[in-house]
Amino acid sequence: MSKTTPSQTVGPFFHFGLTDNYEIDDLAGTQAEGERIVIEGHVLDGDGEPVPDCMIEIWQANAAGKYDHPEDRQDKPVDLGFRGFGRVGTDPEGRFHFRTVRPGPVPGRGNSLQAPHILVQIFARGLLKQLVTRIYLEGEPANDTDPVLHMIEDAAARSSLIARNKGDGHYHWDIVLQGENETQFFDA
Amino acid sequence: MSDIPGYRLVTPDSAPAHPYPDYRSNPLRVPKRPLMILPHTLSEVTGPAYGHESVKPEDADLTRQHGGEPLGERIIVHGRVLDEDARPVRNSLVEIWQANAAGRYVHQRDQHPAPIDPNFTGAGRCMTDDDGYYRFVTIKPGAYPWRNHHNAWRPAHIHFSMFGASFMQRLVTQMYFPGDPLFPFDPIFNSVTDEAARQRMISNFDLDATQPEWALAFKFDIVLRGREATPMED
Numbered sequence: 001m002s003k004t005t006p007s008q009t010v011g012p013f014f015h016f017g018l019t020d021n022y023e024i025d026d027l028a029g030t031q032a033e034g035e036r037i038v039i040e041g042h043v044l045d046g047d048g049e050p051v052p053d054c055m056i057e058i059w060q061a062n063a064a065g066k067y068d069h070p071e072d073r074q075d076k077p078v079d080l081g082f083r084g085f086g087r088v089g090t091d092p093e094g095r096f097h098f099r100t101v102r103p104g105p106v107p108g109r110g111n112s113l114q115a116p117h118i119l120v121q122i123f124a125r126g127l128l129k130q131l132v133t134r135i136y137l138e139g140e141p142a143n144d145t146d147p148v149l150h151m152i153e154d155a156a157a158r159s160s161l162i163a164r165n166k167g168d169g170h171y172h173w174d175i176v177l178q179g180e181n182e183t184q185f186f187d188a
Numbered sequence: 189m190s191d192i193p194g195y196r197l198v199t200p201d202s203a204p205a206h207p208y209p210d211y212r213s214n215p216l217r218v219p220k221r222p223l224m225i226l227p228h229t230l231s232e233v234t235g236p237a238y239g240h241e242s243v244k245p246e247d248a249d250l251t252r253q254h255g256g257e258p259l260g261e262r263i264i265v266h267g268r269v270l271d272e273d274a275r276p277v278r279n280s281l282v283e284i285w286q287a288n289a290a291g292r293y294v295h296q297r298d299q300h301p302a303p304i305d306p307n308f309t310g311a312g313r314c315m316t317d318d319d320g321y322y323r324f325v326t327i328k329p330g331a332y333p334w335r336n337h338h339n340a341w342r343p344a345h346i347h348f349s350m351f352g353a354s355f356m357q358r359l360v361t362q363m364y365f366p367g368d369p370l371f372p373f374d375p376i377f378n379s380v381t382d383e384a385a386r387q388r389m390i391s392n393f394d395l396d397a398t399q400p401e402w403a404l405a406f407k408f409d410i411v412l413r414g415r416e417a418t419p420m421e422d
Contacts, residue, residue, distance in 0.1 A: 001272050002272050003202055003384075004198055006202050006380040007203060009376060010349075016295055046215070046217070061231070067231070069234035069354075071234055071354075085236030108229050125213050126214045177219060185224075186224050188232060
């Protein structure tokens with residue numbers, strides 16, 4: 001078996017290669033099916049300072065709970081008006097936002113059902129390997145039975161994955177790389 | 189319903205140290221709470237087919253993106269993207285970005301007093317073919333100073349970003365050049381503490397792939413994570 005190539009940091013100068021021309025902050029456009037939502041927040045470091053040189057990528061199912069990928073064999077429609085992938089850089093104040101649709105529920109392991117969620121990867125100067133986490137949406141009844149949320153015993157850690165409902169389809173979710181309100185990240 | 193096979197975890201010897209304080213930007217940004225194992229589900233084993241609609245053949249030649257020829261040593265950088273079981277990662281986006289021959293990035297925050305080359309941006313993209321093969325034409329990047337410690341210089345490198353076949357195969361790394369005298373002094377390179385793993389980030393000079401009277405060549409094969417078991421194919 002071959003061994004994997006190690007990860008290295010994106011460094012401080014990735015923008016002209018990854019985000020200046022290839023940013024996707026709107027996954028839904030005008031054609032996608034489903035309820036429009038906005039996820040917005042800050043990326044903060046261990047001193048609580050904003051992280052202005054961070055790239056965030058997300059991946060999610062469409063409103064019906066279908067991934068546009070050959071390994072998703074569910075009998076659900078692919079939505080050609082929706083792209084499940086987003087990528088943005090943080091601004092000088094460490095802010096980011098995505099406009100997307102509320103994802104549908106997708107199957108988990110065994111016979112479980114997962115609450116609507118969005119996968120997240122975080123790249124930045126200082127991070128030698130990307131961080132992986134998930135966004136859940138406050139107020140989703142299925143959060144109570146989601147197998148991944150259920151796995152996290154610490155209430156504050158579990159809460160760190162839940163974007164707060166600000167009304168009008170806006171959700172606030174901060175990524176805290178380190179410190180008191182640190183986001184729970186995964187070895188995935 | 190039977191579970192979809194996940195991707196193998198990256199073994200510690202193939203990963204950079206976590207945390208790694210010799211890299212000064214690391215200590216305030218690396219999480220302190222232990223990472224939690226996330227058993228893979230449909231969410232993790234799927235991922236974007238990104239770039240297919242927008243990548244153009246000329247995006248892979250970084251020497252032809254402007255009106256004139258960039259300065260520096262013209263090189264071909266090529267190789268295959270494979271998984272741990274040596275299966276080619278097909279039709280998948282590879283993105284690169286780098287400094288110019290003088291060691292200067294076009295990025296506005298790069299203040300290194302070396303010249304910007306009006307004929308070189310330093311960003312490229314291409315899709316792997318059915319063998320997982322990719323190929324770029326570019327300029328050999330220069331080393332450049334940074335302020336990590338006294339007299340710190342980064343060895344010459346090209347940043348690589350791979351999408352793979354799923355979101356959990358995603359990899360961002362740096363390709364280095366053989367025999368660089370700066371290797372022993374670079375904390376980013378040495379954050380990978382296993383000697384054999386560091387060697388996997390160094391390209392090989394490839395005489396067979398050089399173009400006589402035109403360009404030298406370096407080969408860089410990239411290995412992404414493999415599956416725990418072979419998924420069923422249609």
